[in-house]
Amino acid sequence: MKSVLEVKNLSASFGPHPQAASHPVLKGISLSVTAEQITAIIGPSGCGKSTFLRCINRMHEVVHGATVDGDVLLNGKSVYGKGVDPVLIRRRVGMVFQKPTPFPTMSIYHNVAVGLRLNGLKKKAVLDEQVEVSLRKVVLWDEVKDRLSQPGTSLSGGQQQRLCVARALAVNPEVLLLDEPTSALDPMSSGKIEELLRELKKSYTIVIVTHNMQQAARLSDMTGFFLMGELIEFDATSKIFTTPTDARTEDYITGRFG
Amino acid sequence: MGGVISKNINDEQSYAILGCIIKVNNNYLMRKILNISIFSISTICTIFTLSLLFFVFSYILYQGITALSWDFFTKLPAPIGEGGGGMAHAIIGTMKLLFVAVLIGFPVGLMGGIYLSEFGGRLFPAGRGRFVYSVRYAADLLNGIPSIVIGIFVYIVVVLPMKHFSTLAGGIALGIIVIPIVLKGTEEFLRLVPSTLREAGLALGMAKWKVILTIVVPTAFPGVATSMMLGIARVSGETAPLLFTAFGNRYFSSGWLSPTASLPAMIYTYSISPYSNWKQQAWAGGTVLLVLVLLTNALSRMLLRRKKLRTQ
Numbered sequence: 001m002k003s004v005l006e007v008k009n010l011s012a013s014f015g016p017h018p019q020a021a022s023h024p025v026l027k028g029i030s031l032s033v034t035a036e037q038i039t040a041i042i043g044p045s046g047c048g049k050s051t052f053l054r055c056i057n058r059m060h061e062v063v064h065g066a067t068v069d070g071d072v073l074l075n076g077k078s079v080y081g082k083g084v085d086p087v088l089i090r091r092r093v094g095m096v097f098q099k100p101t102p103f104p105t106m107s108i109y110h111n112v113a114v115g116l117r118l119n120g121l122k123k124k125a126v127l128d129e130q131v132e133v134s135l136r137k138v139v140l141w142d143e144v145k146d147r148l149s150q151p152g153t154s155l156s157g158g159q160q161q162r163l164c165v166a167r168a169l170a171v172n173p174e175v176l177l178l179d180e181p182t183s184a185l186d187p188m189s190s191g192k193i194e195e196l197l198r199e200l201k202k203s204y205t206i207v208i209v210t211h212n213m214q215q216a217a218r219l220s221d222m223t224g225f226f227l228m229g230e231l232i233e234f235d236a237t238s239k240i241f242t243t244p245t246d247a248r249t250e251d252y253i254t255g256r257f258g
Numbered sequence: 259m260g261g262v263i264s265k266n267i268n269d270e271q272s273y274a275i276l277g278c279i280i281k282v283n284n285n286y287l288m289r290k291i292l293n294i295s296i297f298s299i300s301t302i303c304t305i306f307t308l309s310l311l312f313f314v315f316s317y318i319l320y321q322g323i324t325a326l327s328w329d330f331f332t333k334l335p336a337p338i339g340e341g342g343g344g345m346a347h348a349i350i351g352t353m354k355l356l357f358v359a360v361l362i363g364f365p366v367g368l369m370g371g372i373y374l375s376e377f378g379g380r381l382f383p384a385g386r387g388r389f390v391y392s393v394r395y396a397a398d399l400l401n402g403i404p405s406i407v408i409g410i411f412v413y414i415v416v417v418l419p420m421k422h423f424s425t426l427a428g429g430i431a432l433g434i435i436v437i438p439i440v441l442k443g444t445e446e447f448l449r450l451v452p453s454t455l456r457e458a459g460l461a462l463g464m465a466k467w468k469v470i471l472t473i474v475v476p477t478a479f480p481g482v483a484t485s486m487m488l489g490i491a492r493v494s495g496e497t498a499p500l501l502f503t504a505f506g507n508r509y510f511s512s513g514w515l516s517p518t519a520s521l522p523a524m525i526y527t528y529s530i531s532p533y534s535n536w537k538q539q540a541w542a543g544g545t546v547l548l549v550l551v552l553l554t555n556a557l558s559r560m561l562l563r564r565k566k567l568r569t570q
Binding site: 099103115167 | 457461462465
């Protein structure tokens, strides 16, 4: 099985402040993400799940003073190598956030097209076609095809989140990162997103951070359990949720803390 | 027991706050009187403010409307002693002055505001670092400088080297007044754009400048445009800085390098003149200026309302 992401001894901290530097958010994380699988990251709040995700597409460094140590290989090439442009890395790694973030001044159409244009698409006919392809991938096309010119913010929360997935897919990323994509949505919309991710898994590699252990159990092939910046256990989801090796994992998944 | 203790604390607190003004007890009548008096004082002050506005507005309209005519907008001032005439040159002059002011004030204020909000600090959006703080403070100070001082400054820096008054100099003086208004407005409204939108843009693989130009500024645009309108409204009535810079002119000013008349300066000259028809024309000029300011204000409010609708 092909590994798309190879995270090697990754540590991260916030700020040049000595206290922050001596209390890293991530401590020596190593794991590998397999192609066309869903990898779930679970753990209590503040355990570094989101920071882990943001280190993969170099969004962590957007916060001034944030430091990263170790390496991330995306299809064999270092994301943190010399002369690597973080902007180009972010085009190869799609990201969806907790809150739906459609660009409020852009129409539904342009919210998707803005990603396509970044990849150099210019011709109107090609754009039209690719917007439709992207919206079909997230099963939103039939709901919005008659109102593509309306603002993205006019959609419901669940639809907005699917629009954001479509926007992220438009740049044709090698990996799709999702940071608690359903925690701001109602159960119906969450269900739709999960269904969508199951479908997308056939052609994309997905890493999802979730608060919801049931979601990780339902959805993912591999699960990593984070606790206070450390990767406690990383294994097949079925194993993590039935026979975890570490006592802390068992305590967490059985709801003894978290 | 506990109830008694807490009651005592409450009494002490109310004594600490109001005790120095009026001896307050937990007395129903006393509270009621205080409540009513505070309510009536604030109501009276509100009505006073509103009626001032109403009085100024209606008196200027009452005096000005009668002197307003087609001639007022199309003709030059009549020679002393003759009736009729208008302020066409001053209306054109004010527009030219505002044009120069906009040309200077909008871009500088906008880009400065973008710097403060997006580049100035250590974060994206920028945190309120020390440098940002001092620039904002400088903008506040600039905003507080009496406009006549800005007039003198431009007189020394622009008028003296060029050796004559000009539309350009007047426009520069007004532009300097516009800059801090637009700058602060832009900064505040850009900061209102949620940082999640910036992150979404960055995560999509947009360069920072592109995130700013295609996402942050368009999202904040109604607010930014409002601060621009406020800037225009503020300077369109400025008289003092124009006296040293644009000076005044009895005729149409040609080009940008000759002295020009402006509505506020004309109102000033005409209203202190001894001729009754000049005084009437000053009222008419005031009316035109008032309508101009009200229109820009209304326009800015409409832009803001559109923004509110959009974010809902």
